[in-house]
Amino acid sequence: MPVTMPDVKEKWVGTIQEVVLGATSSEGGSRSKTVTVGGETGLAFAHFESAMPHRPVVAVEINDRAPDDWAPPLIQEWGDAVRDPATWAARAEELGADLIYLMLDSAHPERGDTGAAEARAVVRAVLDATGLPLIIVGPGQPEKDNQVLVAAAEEAAGERVALGNCEDDNYRTLVAAALASHHLVVARSPIDVNLAKQLNVLITDMRLDLDRILMDPTTGALGYGIEYTYSVMERLRLAALTGDKVLQLPMLVTAGYEAWRSKETRTDQGVPEAWGDWRQRGVLWEANTAMTLLQAGADVITMRHPRSISLVRDAIDQLMTDA
Secondary structure, eight states: OOOOOOOOOOOOOOOOOOEEEOOOGGGTSOOSOOEEEOOOSSSTTOTTTSOOOSOOEEEEEEESSOOSSSOHHHHHHHGGGGGOHHHHHHHHHHTTOSEEEEEOGGGSTTTTOOOHHHHHHHHHHHHHHOOSOEEEEOOSOHHHHHHHHHHHHHHTTTSOOEEEEEOTTTHHHHHHHHHHHTOEEEEEOOSOHHHHHHHHHHHHHTTOOGGGEEEEOOOOBTTBBHHHHHHHHHHHHHHHHTTOGGGOSOEEEOHHHHHTTSHHHHOOSSOOGGGOOHHHHHHHHHHHHHHHHHHTTEEEEEEOOHHHHHHHHHHHHHHHHTO
16 A cells, blocks of 8 residues: 655754855946855754755955964965965855955964954955955954954945954943944854854844845864764754844854864874874865764854865765765
């Protein structure tokens, strides 16, 4: 006798906000294109039961100074481009980046202690070198973040960049800068559902709309807490899809940063032979970290190594083709 299969598709009530990064000349900016993320009505790549109107995007991380703490294989892959952020950004665009993730790391008191003038100059140079939308991130020191990101926001006025990281101890200044210059913010919170929601509430209380916020839940790398990361990201997305409007935001994750600070990617000395070639190991460590976070619901994934970027873009193509 025929067997009728039950309909096991989930029916969600929530929709992830669509967030647009970048502004073209007709919109008051100078970008060659805009990038839209979000819009999902279900879990990542579950095309059989829900819409995923926009593919996840890759943001390539560049630095405003030549990094002295990156693994040698990573530095060698980029070559002399790491000495000039404008050249670096142009190379990232050639490699297929969707966004440029610009780190103003030289503003850190222990890594250059540069200020507002230098931030303005590097932001202008990168804007002139690439037509991609930008995410601009401070050095992680609240006082310096406020100083250089306000200057960066003013220099990029009208370009609809995302300013980060907007955290509990500096959100007022960054949200004010975003409101004044028509930008977005990256809301970064320790990996916890309630803390993420709390920060989003504080930001929206300052009248920044939800469609101008990316949520960075903080992540771990392959082998370094990625299971817990996945669990929290999944809970954030499930809460959003079941109706929590404050959590219905696209998620940004820093896969490259997390992967390339793990022991397995940083050294080839005193490690088991079974670990294999150092250069290939690092590429795969980053790519696997990225793919895990994409499956957990990441909409924007920041990466470092050109070959990892290629692997992940190809994988996203395949996952979206399966729709």
